Amino acid sequence: MTLLPKGLPNGAARLRPVQLAAALTVLAAALLVGLLVGAADLPVGGVVRELLDRLPWVHLDSGLSPVEQNVLFELRLPRVLMGALVGGMLAMAGAGYQGVFRNPLADPYLLGAAAGAGVGATLVIVVLPGDLSFGVPLAAFVGALAGVLLAYALGNTAGSGAATLVLAGVAVSTFLAAVQTFLQQLRTEELQRVYAWILGGVGSADWRQLAVVAPYALVSTGVLLAHGRLLDVLGVGDEEATSLGLSAARVRLVVLAAASLATACAVALSGLIGFVGIVVPHVVRRLAGGSYRVVLPLSLLGGAAFLTLADLVARTVVAPGELPLGVVTAFIGGPFFVLVLRASRRQVDT
Amino acid sequence: MTVEVAGLSVELDGRTVLRDVTMRAPAGSWTAVIGPNGAGKSTLLRAVLGLRPARGEISVAGADPRALKPRRRARLVAYAPQSPNLPSAMTVFDYTLLGRSPYIPHLGRESARDRAVADEVLERLDLTGLAARELGHLSGGERQRVVLARALAQQTSVLLLDEPTTALDIGHQQQVMELIDRLRLADGLTVVTTIHDLTLAGQYADGLVLLSGGRVAAAGPPAEVLTRRMIAEHFDARVHVSPGPDGRPVLSLERP
Numbered sequence: 235m236t237l238l239p240k241g242l243p244n245g246a247a248r249l250r251p252v253q254l255a256a257a258l259t260v261l262a263a264a265l266l267v268g269l270l271v272g273a274a275d276l277p278v279g280g281v282v283r284e285l286l287d288r289l290p291w292v293h294l295d296s297g298l299s300p301v302e303q304n305v306l307f308e309l310r311l312p313r314v315l316m317g318a319l320v321g322g323m324l325a326m327a328g329a330g331y332q333g334v335f336r337n338p339l340a341d342p343y344l345l346g347a348a349a350g351a352g353v354g355a356t357l358v359i360v361v362l363p364g365d366l367s368f369g370v371p372l373a374a375f376v377g378a379l380a381g382v383l384l385a386y387a388l389g390n391t392a393g394s395g396a397a398t399l400v401l402a403g404v405a406v407s408t409f410l411a412a413v414q415t416f417l418q419q420l421r422t423e424e425l426q427r428v429y430a431w432i433l434g435g436v437g438s439a440d441w442r443q444l445a446v447v448a449p450y451a452l453v454s455t456g457v458l459l460a461h462g463r464l465l466d467v468l469g470v471g472d473e474e475a476t477s478l479g480l481s482a483a484r485v486r487l488v489v490l491a492a493a494s495l496a497t498a499c500a501v502a503l504s505g506l507i508g509f510v511g512i513v514v515p516h517v518v519r520r521l522a523g524g525s526y527r528v529v530l531p532l533s534l535l536g537g538a539a540f541l542t543l544a545d546l547v548a549r550t551v552v553a554p555g556e557l558p559l560g561v562v563t564a565f566i567g568g569p570f571f572v573l574v575l576r577a578s579r580r581q582v583d584t
Numbered sequence: 585m586t587v588e589v590a591g592l593s594v595e596l597d598g599r600t601v602l603r604d605v606t607m608r609a610p611a612g613s614w615t616a617v618i619g620p621n622g623a624g625k626s627t628l629l630r631a632v633l634g635l636r637p638a639r640g641e642i643s644v645a646g647a648d649p650r651a652l653k654p655r656r657r658a659r660l661v662a663y664a665p666q667s668p669n670l671p672s673a674m675t676v677f678d679y680t681l682l683g684r685s686p687y688i689p690h691l692g693r694e695s696a697r698d699r700a701v702a703d704e705v706l707e708r709l710d711l712t713g714l715a716a717r718e719l720g721h722l723s724g725g726e727r728q729r730v731v732l733a734r735a736l737a738q739q740t741s742v743l744l745l746d747e748p749t750t751a752l753d754i755g756h757q758q759q760v761m762e763l764i765d766r767l768r769l770a771d772g773l774t775v776v777t778t779i780h781d782l783t784l785a786g787q788y789a790d791g792l793v794l795l796s797g798g799r800v801a802a803a804g805p806p807a808e809v810l811t812r813r814m815i816a817e818h819f820d821a822r823v824h825v826s827p828g829p830d831g832r833p834v835l836s837l838e839r840p
Binding site: 247248460461463464466467469470471473474476477478479480481519523524525 | 657691
């Protein structure tokens, strides 16, 4: 199956309605399944009617009991939406980093962005007392940006190549994880709050958390989607992009910041989840072509669907227990990483 | 549009790559920069583009490209590097369209006119049939033409081409050089190329600039620069120079 337009010489790389509709359909289906399946299975018809009932000017009797309604609106819906938000942010951030570094292996988790966000958030929780839910995403953002820049600087001194950046990112991630552990041990009385956040996953989702992060997510989405064409120009290399009139350094910095903000949103909500940022953009490229004008929006939607389904697996496969979400994504992402690595090696070698 | 350089010096990592270089490429002419490996030919082109920090005077159509905003400069000078980065999954059409970047608002999209220009350029270069082809699936000659198409889509009056014929067989070399010459004459373009092949340079260029060790060793019409003595001195090669049918010098190697 391919959605790549063929034989359309006039077709500038852009998102086609068919592609968008297909991605939206997949996402809607994933969200619906996510709402239906769980410890208490809800009826399809009832859920759909109940959701429609919440729309203005629509009045339907869903037939759901008050308990079922409660499960739907206080447990399932926020959890599913949070999974979708985290997945969308991670996948889109991954695509953004890949564009900036011209490296298909760039991923928020492997670049040190996620670990940096972890340090930033832990620092706020440990050092500042009281309720700081609004400060955590910002601190995570600063940490994420610092992590990426550190990995990039380190990778640059060590040489070029797709794998070097990832090695530097792993070194930075490990180092930052140690910093985070050190910070949390300084204040053992805050340990529970830190752990609750790190291992949070999306199981502890509630509407308030979503509301805190949503504005940041909107901003980073807007900025990244607006830079699709410029990332395509950057794809020919810095010198050529400059000769085409692009301020390569500026574009790079803005996209890095936006991708790091998206990473921070995801990390602030759900702790550290890896590989979404590699798997989803890679699949999107295979299906819909390499232009960032297509890869960015479809990664957003595809990432949302992917993590919704991954969360479904996480909470059903060892029911009544739950797997951490990061375990599920690593199960899929690890082997996938090897595939992408091989593909990018081949490209570099030829 | 005249390209002029005076007293240009470039240092890279503390090493002087170009020293007091002065050259002039008159409007509508073809100037070839020749010289042995490492003489600083590519650096000269990059410095003219403002991609390398340089001391001295640079003027393209009366303006210093280093003082211009990147978009403004990109409407004045187009550049094709020696080994261009061709994203393998990008189509020929989309790659050509990149040449329209200086005309597209920062966060905007291509207009119908930009598409029309790209179409027209592909048509001129006989590439319309390849428009939907991915860059990864092109032959060497096709790649060179596609890079040229992107540069032409910029609609500049100055073209800087770094080794446009590297890695091409003799037939494709001729084809690309003829193409550049045809476009130059049709659009009144000022062309500055670096080029390895001295005979090729002598056949097509109006003026040659011989760089050696970062300095201009000789400059002028091909017959004045491509002499047996010059080649021996700067390339350490023994050649026989004979005038071709149109008086331009033709070089052949002599075994010592």
